[in-house]
Amino acid sequence: MERQLLEQSLADHHREAYLWARQCCRYDDEQAKDVLQEVYVKILEGRARYNNLSSFRTWLFAVIRYTALDILREKHLVIVDEPGDNDHPALPADEPPDEPVDYEALLRQLPARQAQVLLLAFYHGMTLEAISTVMDISLGTVRTHYDRGKKQLKELIALNPVQDHGRR
Secondary structure, three states: OOHHHHHHHHHHOHHHHHHHHHHHOOOOHHHHHHHHHHHHHHHHOOOOOOOOOOOHHHHHHHHHHHHHHHHHHHOOOOOOOOOOOOOOOOOOOOOOOOOOOOHHHHHHOOOHHHHHHHHHHHHOOOOHHHHHHHHOOOHHHHHHHHHHHHHHHHHHHHHOOOOOOOOO
16 A cells, blocks of 8 residues: 555544554553554554555554554553453442443443454444454454343443433
8 A cells, every 4th residue: 555545544544543542552541642653653664564355444453452462561561452351440339320321431341352342343333354353353252252242231231220321
């Protein structure tokens, strides 16, 4: 891909890329900015090359995910994508009943892979096949995380009677 087209594609996907980087960094804005800067440098220097085997966005999200994992490992921080990562902060029990539901906090209670699959599917509008490519896991594994994540999130929402979630 020629540089001008590459730069335009990066600009077109910048907002979504930043949001995905932030999600990969467990909502740490500064860490997400560092990850995204490293991703752009990798791409523009040619250390990460788009091969047209998937959509540009799917490829970009995969580069972001792997870069985030690498940076977190280098800094000896908890790797949020490792299987078995169940150390998630709980919601405060004394939350005022008139405040809106904090979906970010609810997602943090899910295992990391389930949360990432749900974010990619619902927030970023990706297909399960694209999620499989981004996360480098089989389609069956994506389906499992998707189904389990939806069920667990539904339970968490039901346990959080703070608002009616727009349903009556």
